[in-house]
Amino acid sequence: MNFLFLTGLVGIIALMFSFLTGRWIIKKQVTNQKLNEISSYIEQGAMAFLRKEYRYLTVFIVVVFVTISLFLSIKTAICFLIGAIFSILSGFFGMKVAVKANVRTAEGAKEGINKALSFAFSGGSVMGLSVVGLGILGISILSIIFNLNSEYITGFGLGASSIALFARVGGGIYTKAADVGADLVGKVEAGIPEDDPRNPAVIADNVGDNVGDVAGMGADLFESYVGSIISAITLGLTLKITSGNEEALYPIMLCGVGVLASIIGSLTIRYSKGDNPQKVLNRGTYIASVIIIIFAVVLSKYFLGDYKGFIAVLSGLVVGIAIGKVTEIYTSSDYKSVKEIANESKTGAATNIIAGLSVGMKSTVIPIILISIGILVAYFSMGGNTSPMNGLYGIALSAVGMLSNTGIVVAVDAYGPIADNAGGIAEMGAMDKSVRKVTDKLDSVGNTTAAIGKGFAIGSAALTALALFASYAETVDIKVIDLLNPLTLVGLLIGGMIPFLFAALTMEAVGKAAVKMVEEVRRQFREKPGIMAGTEEPDYSTCVEISTEAALKKMILPGILAIVIPLGIGMLLGKDALAGLLCGAVSTGVLVAILMANAGGAWDNAKKYIEGGELGGKGSESHKAAVTGDTVGDPFKDTSGPSMNILIKLMTIVSLVFAPLIAEYGGLLLNLFK
Template sequence: MKFLVIAMVVAIITLCSALFISNQITKKEAGNEKMKEISTYISEGAMAFLKKEYKYLGIFITVVAIAIVIFLHINTAISFVLGAIFSMTAGYAGMKVGVKANVRTAEGARKGKNEALSIAFSGGAVMGLSVVGLGLLGLSFLAIIFNFNTEYITGFGLGASSIALFARVGGGIYTKAADVGADLVGKVEVGIPEDDPRNPAVIADNVGDNVGDIAGMGADLFESYVGSIISALTLGATVGSILGKNTLVFPIILASVGIISSIIGIFVVKNLKKGDPQKTLNLGMYISVLLMAIFSLILSYYTLGSIKPFYSVFVGILVGVIIGKVTEVYTSDSFKPVKSIAEKSQTGAATNIIEGIAVGMKSSVIPIILIAVGILLSYFMIGGANNKNVGLYGIALSAVGMLATSGIIISVDAYGPIADNAGGIAEMSKLPHNVREITDKLDSVGNTTAAVGKGFAIGSAALTALALFASYAQAVNLDSINLLNPLTLVGLLIGCMIPFLFAALTMQAVGKAAMQMVEEVRRQFKEKKGIMEGKTKPDYARCVEISTESALKEMLLPGILAIIIPLVVGLILGSEALAGTLAGALGTGVLVAMFMSNSGGAWDNAKKYIEGGEYGGKGSDAHKAAVVGDTVGDPFKDTSGPSMNILIKLMTIVSLVFATIIANYGGILFK
């Protein structure tokens, strides 16, 4: 119990730190009246979207909670509602501060790169600390009141995963519909710069950075964070007699020291004399990771009486860092893959897209090998050869280790869209050219850090989903999966198909919304005479409305399917068929997620590389081709790709929560 109290204290201190940093940001100068006006448009649009989205989600939460009370237990329903509310709170808090930080980052860029980086990173830090603080607070609180009953606590993960999927998909559709519409008409057809105030979709585009890349991303990583801890708790309950009585509390204590490590890393970045932004941010992450490794070694020995659990944790930490570095190589314009896409842009959009797809596919090879090696090492180094459950617990601890420093990972990730918004505000406010140069440099680094964050989330998704999958197998009494059983094979094929269906639905959703946006922007340029001369103000509100309506409408089907399909497969075909479905979705989902996220990030930075002066710079044929590639990559990296890791975990945790019903009533067609 004392460990749980300590964890709650750490969580409260973390949330207080987030509040402290938020207040520091608020005290910064918000710029001139024009900057404040634009920031108000962005803030109002973002809050209007969240308000409508949360109304939809409120209905969903109520319906699912009632179903859980009827078919399972009221305590599971309480956990579910708490997980959903905490997830929404994390996203809201991060976005609220993000819209404050963006205008202040633009103003800070007038004083220099260091000031702008400090403010943007501080805004991201509020998001990061809110996510881990709320996640740890919720789990430690439920562990106390339910006495570590994982059957109830898994409801918290279900709530977090459900909201994360809707938030990521809805926010992703919103931001990419606006982005695609603004780019295709503004940059390609009309030939005006990005974030030009004459573009009717420019406010919607900047709103989208907040609702998709901050609020959606926050809910996404909140789900990843709590999911990894829940998987370790669930498996820890089965190995207490072998590893000691503290196997249940160990993941929560690991998360606590991970937060402490993150806070130290955050304050190092905030107070360091800054040079290269990428190196500064990387240094903060490496310091946090090193501290986490040291703390976990000490904790492993003193709480479980052995350093073997530390090996599994360390494997997760190491694999996460290397995956992040590999992702950086494939998405940063400092390395060959992105430069090759830029080079191919000289011969048109087709060769740009071909190269981008190839780069994304190749980028999945090394991370998959790393995850495979990580699974084997974390399984066997803790003692999996002697006891299967101990090995599976090691895999779960590896996922916790990978995500324990989520506080700073999210801080670095969320900094990117804040810098992007700052650039938009600088452009619309007609600030000096050197201000936009600073924000563009920070934004380019932000694209890479966002891709690294996605790499962490996807890598941990594989480990977490595997651990939750093992928990599901135990709950329905499956010792193995027989692929010669036609029901299992059918389930496997269905599972392999789901990520492709999900990607198709989310891509088409962005396409539909983007078409509406393109038509509206074209209409305004045609009908509103004087926009190009700056004499007539575009109708920004209409574009915001289009993105909002499209996102809320199109997010429902993909989100509901992720919940319904596992239940339908389990009830109709049986628990073993569902196991095959989960395995298939895990296998293809991780690959599709990496491919899409990294392709999108590489396309974006290839465009920015050309905009920096290569191959003719802005306005050249190569630049136009790169804009098309980037437009294709937008839903890849910010809608479909990052949603995939939530999909595979949501399917797994739905199966785990409803495992009792599936075990008792599943396979109704074949009984």
């Protein structure tokens, strides 16, 4: 157990580093009072939303805690509670600093891109290291307390997944309702710049960047990180490759090394110089990855007695980096896909949307092939041809490898919304145009890094869900998935439908909230003509309230369905139907997630490409069409898409946690016909 103490210590080091980085950011004084005032509006709106969201989640946590205590065990319920609390904290810590880093990034942009990048990335690194610090600390402590008993530790994953889904959906609805409303009325109808202080929805839009893309994303990646480790522990404990629990300890120790590697990579970015922020961010990520690869070799030999585990881990890490690069190719304005979407904007919004959907659909091909290759390499490298369980353990290790550098991946991802906020603050604070030029460059890179982060999360979701599914099958004693069994086939069809239903509910929620936002902004422009003249202050608070109420009300149904549907299918139709449901959900969920994330990112950067002066620039017909495309893409990439990977893992881990109950009492509906 000394190894678990070491990984727990690494988690504490990460949290301390995160705390010190946060203090360094906050100590930087901002002398411009106008900037401080704008930043305070954003901070107040973000914290008010989180307080209300946490009150809703408290009710959910209590209900699930009691349910698990009654039907499973109090130990599993305690692990669930800790997982839920740690998930909340991971988002809260990151956002608390992000709302301080945004204004300091805007201030730093006066000194050039390196200073601005340092503040934006440092703010993101607080989130990244909080995620991995809390994740590895929680798993280490619970593994020590419960002696690596996966029956209880899976509760920690359930807590993380359930809260992540609510946080991602709620934050996504909030941010996109505000963003769509601000863009449609402000940019298209009123013809004012993005983040213009005259737009009543501008504060809500900037608040949304924090509650959706920082707090929601932090909970999302916390869930992915924790889920991958738990799946490897669960499968590792079923194997007897070694004489002890080395199979379970290997992924935990590897992630401990990954935390330290992320700290080193973060430091190289923070103190790097260069005019290309994308290259600086990539360099830090690659440095962290190289460190992990070196130690993966050593740890594989030490814990498993050979290098098979290393090959499985390497396959995941390589596939993760490759998916990130493919995502960059499809979503960055440096490549042809985004330029083609921008070019299609010359003939209107319809052709822009057609081009964006086409790019999103094409972008599913290579990631799926890469994931498939990663699965096969991991499976057979661990001897899956002679021992299927060993092969499935290899797939779990592959997921761990893909997420072993989560600390720096999340930091790079969270940097994006901070840079975006900095640009908004610069615009509202009427700073020099050179400042906005710097923040726009950082923001454009941030769109790509955010898409890359989503790619990592989606790829790991497929691998982790497969590993968790294997643990479920082992628990309920399913040896073969029989598609000739009508129960399995029914489950498969229902599972394949769920991601589409989920996407529909979340898109609909954004659409309805956006309608209210558009009506409110139009009302203010109509009833307060002094707003456009600059003689009257917009009512920002009403727009903030519209987004808040919509997000909190509309996040409940999708979140509950993700838990109730697998339990309902398992209890009514039995374990085989539930197995089919999980297979169907993973298959369509991964594809929908990739399509939405990449199409949305490509639409966004096509708009920014035109705003950079191409094809007529801002205010042109091409720009108006691109804004419409970006508006469609907003809920794609920031609400529905990123929620898919949580959805498929949440349904799988719910099935695993309640597997003993389903194995004993499942199939109640079938029993009526016996």
